[in-house]
Amino acid sequence: MTAEHYLSMLKNTICTALIAGLSLILVGCATNPVTGKQDFVLMSEDQEIEIGRKYHQQLLQTYRVYDNPELQDYVSELVENIATKSHRDHLIFHSTVLDTPQVNAFALPGGYVYVTRGIMAYMNSEAELAGVLGHEIGHVTARHGVRQQSASQITGIITSVIGGAAGVRGAGDLANVAGTALLRGYGREHELEADRLGAEYLAKSGYDPREMIKVIGILKSQEQFDKQLAAEEGREPRAYHGIFSTHPDNDSRLQEVIMAANKYETDYKKDNQRFFKMIDGLVLGNSEDEGVVRNNRFYHKQLGITIAFPDNWKIDNLPDRLLASTKSKDAVIQISLRDLNKRQTPEQFLRDQFKQELTAGKAIQTDTYPGYTAIVEANTPFGRRATRVAAVFQDNQVYQIFAVTQNDGDLKKYDGNFLHTINSIRSLKPSEVALAEARTIKIITAKNGDTFVKLAAQSPLTSHAEEQLRLLNGLYPDGEPVPGQPIKVVQ
Known part of the structure; x- marks a missing residue:
């Protein structure tokens, strides 16, 4: 095949792909319920609702619903109030408070809105919570999920035609890069549009739209605090990918779209008495069902067990396992x-x-349970390694322990720590049951002389209590309580 023939065939193939894509665009255009303009979508509203309903059920298999019917009803009432001021007021919106400490909120196509108890803990007014909900309702009303999926589909169709029919190596990679760049940029525009719509819906519902900017400030403060922790723990800061994460600091475009909502101004609501009543008693951090970590110990009330980890190791309580690691992450224990x-x-x-x-296998007997431990060769995140393993029986269940080092030669260095953790697995003592209970938020009224230093000294929080209390109250890094102000403390 000559170079000219090859280039001619490639040109014809690309043209075919583009024509196919353009045909789909002509078929897949629909009126945007917000702008009234034509948008490229490949599904009807009924299909959109069906997708939301389907993934809602799947999501509830991953996350628990927070067990507080009064709080669930409160959030549903807020969503209903805001949604009836939206461009798709014919939709029935469904809201769910998820039982997770993750700080986030999101929405599915068709009117499914989610907020975590983790983000609710950091809200300090009903208007701030409404700002989070309004932003997510904006995503639904502008059909962002549907539009993004449609853009992904057309990118995939053109990619397969170019890469498959032309047989060009790397064509798929090139098209995917282009598609990813398109969608990431598109995502930024989606976020700003959701901000604009959320601000409009807030103002029409009686809330000051500027509260959305306060929420972003709260989330940025959490990023700042994590940078402090990362420096102390010798790790990289965790990237936040939740709601409002695409906004840079001092986002002028955001401020413009939010301030534009002032034209809808009504008498903004100032009374937050009901809001504080609703979050009084809210679980903070891991719930009892997940188990809680106190210093270097894990406690689980339902299982009736406690486990001790080495001092100064980082403990991650994940839904399906416990992970403990050194600051340098050169040794890891998984249970x-x-x-x-x-x-x-x-x-x-x-x-x-x-x-x-x-x-080197041997039987073990912890204070409560029988077990066995040995060294095996196993595939690990560090590669094939000598790994300390153990099985500890509790009735008809078994705790599986895997402990490994990044450097194969370091097993002896850390094996004492590994064995100590394995042998620490035991049943809770009566005096420890309270330690297995989740921490909760309590609302108090600030008095003259109250400072976060004083409140931190009375707090059960054992690490950075002062900073954590400031974060909870939207006063990080150096704000102080004002007498008469409702303040969140931890109990």
Whole structure:
């Protein structure tokens, strides 16, 4: 094949792809309910609603619904009030408060809106919470999820035609890069449009739209605090990817779109008495169902157990496992729980699991439970490594422990820590049951002389209590309570 022939065929193929894409665009245009202009979408409103309903059910298999019917009704009432002022007031919006400490809010197509108890803990007025909800309702009314999916589909169609029919190596990669760049930029515009719509809906519902800027300030303060923690712990700061994460500091475009909503100004609501009543008692951090961490110990009330980890190790309480690591992450302990399905000893369980010789194996007996531990060769995040493993039985369940080092030669260095954690697994003592209960928010009224230093000294928070209280009250990094002001403390 000559170079000229090849280039001619490639040109024709690309043209075919573009014509196919343009045909879909002509078929897939629909009127945007917000702007009244034509948008490129590949699904009807009924299909959009069906997608939201389907993924709502899937999402509830991952997240628990927060068990507080009064709070759920309160959020639903706010959503209903805001949504009836929106461009799609014919939709029935469904709201859910999710039982997770994650700081986030999001929406699914068709009118499904979610807010976590984690982000609610940091709100300090009904208007701030309404700002979060209004932003998510804006995504739904402008059909952002549908429009983004449609753009992804057309990118994929053109990619497959160019890459498949022309047989050009790397064509798919190039088109994906272009599509990703398009959608990421598109996402930024979506966020600003959701801000504009949220601000409009807030003003029409009786809330000051400038409260949205306060929410962004609260989330930026959390990023600032995490940078402080990261420096102390010798790690990289965690990137926040939740609501409002695309906004830079002092975002002038955001301020412009929010201030434009002042033309809808009504008598803005100032009374937050009901809001503070609703968040009084809100769970902060991990719930009892997930287990709680106090200093270097993990407590789980329902399972009735406690586990001690090495001092100064970082403990991550994940939905399906516990992870503990050194500051440098060169040693890691993972503990998970599963059902026992055979009548066997802990040693037999490990032999069934690994199908290899158990090196330096020995039976163990913690204060409460029988177990077995050994060294095996296993695939780990660090590669193939000698790994300390253990099985500790509790009734008809087994705690599986995997402990590994980044450098194969460091196992002896950390093995004492590994064995100490394994042998620490035991049942809760009566005096420890209260330690397994979740921490909650309590609303107090600030008195003359109250400072966050004083409040921190009375707090059960054991690390950076002063900074955490300021974050909870929207007064980070150096604000102080004003006498008579409602203040959140932790109990």
